[in-house]
Amino acid sequence: MLAGATLWGVSTGAGWSADPQPYVTKLASTGEAGLDTALQASSDLLSLQSTHAVGPFALAGRVRSDYTRLRTALESCGYYDGTVHIVLRSGDGTTAAATIDGRSQALSTWLEAIPKGKTITADVSVEKGPLFHLGRITLVNGKAGSPPALTPGQEKAFALAKGQPAVAEAVLGAGGKLLEALREDGHALAKVEKPTAYVRPQTHTLDIVYPVSPGPVLNIGQITLKDLKTVKPAFVRRRMDLHEGELYQPTKIESARQDLLSLGVFSSVVVQDGSETAVNGTMPLDFSFQASKRHSVGAELGYSTDLGTRVGATWTDYNLLGNAERLRLTALITGLGGSAQQGLGYDVYADFFKPDFLQRNQNLSARIEGLRQLLWSYRQTAVLLRGGITRPLAKNWTGNFGLMAEQEKIEQFGVTRDYTIFSAPLAAMYDNTGVDNPIEPATHGVRGNINVTPSFSVGSKGQGVSFFTIMSASAATYFDLHNIGLSKPGRSILAFRATVGSIQGASTWSIPPDQRMYAGGSATVRGYRWQGVGPQYRNTRYAIGGTSMDAGTVEYRQRILSSFGMAAFVDAGQVGNSSTPLTGTLRVGVGGGVRYYTPIGPVRLDVGVPVNRAAYGDKWDLYIGLGETF
Known part of the structure; x- marks a missing residue:
């Protein structure tokens, strides 16, 4: 469990507070380039300090938000037991203390006591803790509740294995790749939901459960051409390298769309599934066209x-x-x-x-x-x-x-x-x-x-x-x-x-x-x-x-x-x-x-x-x- 961020110090006395309150953020390196990049991209304190100046109360909210954002960045890189530290220091060398514990008053009061003309320094650092790895990986059929039957090609596309680092990009990306593989094999109605993760602090592992609903294998159904105003439909159908009764494959559908666009007479060609359910074992397709300047x-x-x-x-x-x-x-x-x-x-x-x-x-x-x-x-x-x-x-x-x-x-x-x-x-x-x-x-x-x-x-x-x-x-x-x-x-x-x-x-x-x-x-x-x-x-x-x-x-x-x-x-x-x-x-x-x-x-x-x-x-x-x- 991640520890709270603590602000140390003692109040220096009264004075008119600055609004907006200038500050400088210093984010300490973790020694890991990928994690540093994720933390820098996640920190509002760092990214907004020069472009979105705010007063003391809003700055206190930004600090609390950064705590959550940095914790999410740690977890996305596989560190589920890390600690975030945010320390604010006043410009005259004195400090004031408050604790982020869900109450905003203490932090806001300390910030409001900072006199005008003083710049606050926000020292941000994290303790990574141990890197978590993937534990048990389970695929469940969203409707049947049993494991879905995958082909070797689909299993290869999923490409998640026990023991690899529990990095969010790899975990979520595997679901997208599996969905692409299922649709390429004709499963036009396939669904791969977001996984549920179970953190095991004792073993530093993450168990993953992926709901997968392959749906039936479908062929291409009726192809509808919409908004053809100047180009003859018969020519488009002859040109289209896509035919009813062929296996539904998104790459082939996209290739046909790009080919029609290359003719130079359309500024836009959009193709969509024509139904939310199967129609007699097929998936209809709707092509919509926007003509370019003639x-x-x-x-x-x-x-x-x-x-x-x-x-x-x-x-x-x-x-x-x-x-x-x-x-x-x-x-x-x-x-x-x-x-x-x-x-x-x-x-x-x-x-x-x-x-x-x-x-x-x-x-x-x-x-x-x-x-x-x-x-x-x-x-x-x-x-x-x-x-x-x-x-x-x-x-x-x-x-x-x-x-x-x-x-x-x-x-x-x-x-x-x-x-x-x-x-x-x-x-x-x-x-x-x-x-x-x-x-x-x-x-x-x-x-x-x-x-x-x-x-x-x-x-x-x-x-x-x-x-x-x-x-x-x-x-x-x-x-x-x-x-x-x-x-x-x-x-x-x-x-x-x-x-x-x-x-x-x-x-x-x-x-x-x-x-x-x-x-x-x-x-x-x-x-x-x-x-x-x-x-x-x-x-x-x-x-x-x-x-x-x-x-x-x-x-x-x-x-x-x-x-x-x-x-x-x-x-x-x-x-x-x-x-x-x-x-x-x-x-x-x-x-x-x-x-x-x-x-x-x-x-x-x-x-x-x-x-x-x-x-x-x-x-x-x-x-x-x-x-x-x-």
Whole structure:
């Protein structure tokens, strides 16, 4: 049994009392970090001393309350025979005595006798006493009165054993884990009540009795959809990976809820049991929906010294036909002030996205685009049509296949040609970084992709027909220095990137200029403008392009404080006239940058400097964007 708190001393005489009465609390350490934390969190004297000043009478009540709160904290950590001491001392070194025994007058009178201007010190300490351990643990069926029949998995989830410390968090947590296990096994109506504890001071043990009512095993019953105002119910039911007659499992139900939320057309999806009792051996489910905003308007802005300023606006409809189809219209002005540009261009396109095309988790995307860009390497005006299907292939793997048609006019080195190009891009992507938002930086794992695009083009002015296949692959991996004990998680990251490409089936001059391979810029080698790495036309700033390309990056990323970061990098790459990579003149760029982390991702500013600058190349390049480069 816990002893009472005693206040020692003798009264010093009369004087006007302070209201509020200032005081300072000193809580002595027990030598046990977890217990100290629990005591500090429980003490009102400690937590309220600077924010909620009170007069003598209320302070006396706070002292009595602290006695009870600290005793509860002791018991929650397994100390059921400890003692709490609270000693108040006046600021002039004299003391007054009172005993907390259920009568408030003595303590209040002593506090009221403290003159104004004097600060009281509250010395708080505890004697832990012996640590209690669990004794007998009994599970009783709340209705039948007999022990409930648990499966091995449910017993493992309960995870309480005789002899372990009688810590409240473990005891109460075991009931919650048992309830989760029961419900996951189909016991939708299971109940696990709060346990009754019996203290055995003689043996320093705690006997626990847990009332458990498993209830029957139920399947999922009728699924009701409520408040679907703009999305078609038939689409939601096809999308939902949950069906009537399946075993009731909360994790699967939650997974279905999260999946519906990921469609982007709902701001809220709530699921609840549809009944308090079983309905023909099932548990009905009620899904309630709240629609998100259907339309949005956004702005796009980017800058680099090579490609210049890119600015524009987007408009998006997130539920075009009632099946979560997305239509996005974008208009951009490009090429303002870039060293790789000869003038202003534009990029206007409409993107259409349809989820669950023909079957679940198979998405259709299509784009129609009008493009004009005035690069030093060529001038292009084009209309493009693209369509493709994306679907998961295996864990962390996604596949994409589609068709593309392009009609373009290109001027290069004083010659203008028209091209009609047809291609069938195929791609496979791998990502185990666990990051769904492409703007959010990855801190571990691997990202990679393989692309094969069979193509043929028909050109004017004797260019004829050419068949060629564009192949490329890239991979990036991230290593957290926390793994070797050098930093806190996610603060210091080494990032690596490698890219390789090859065009088979045609020579450089038989391939339309925009289909050739180029390097330079933030996607390959920073410090060199876009198309600034590779063969140049007669030693000018006009890039020819090539039929092979390879590039690699090593980057160190360091977060500083909570919102800032820095990066340092080395890039290297080359473009060759052979279809075999690792040919051409290797160009190396080095540099660094700063980051400002926002809720939607980091704002990035990088500066790259060429190590072996080519003729007519930039002396440095600046890149500003949202998200990391890879």
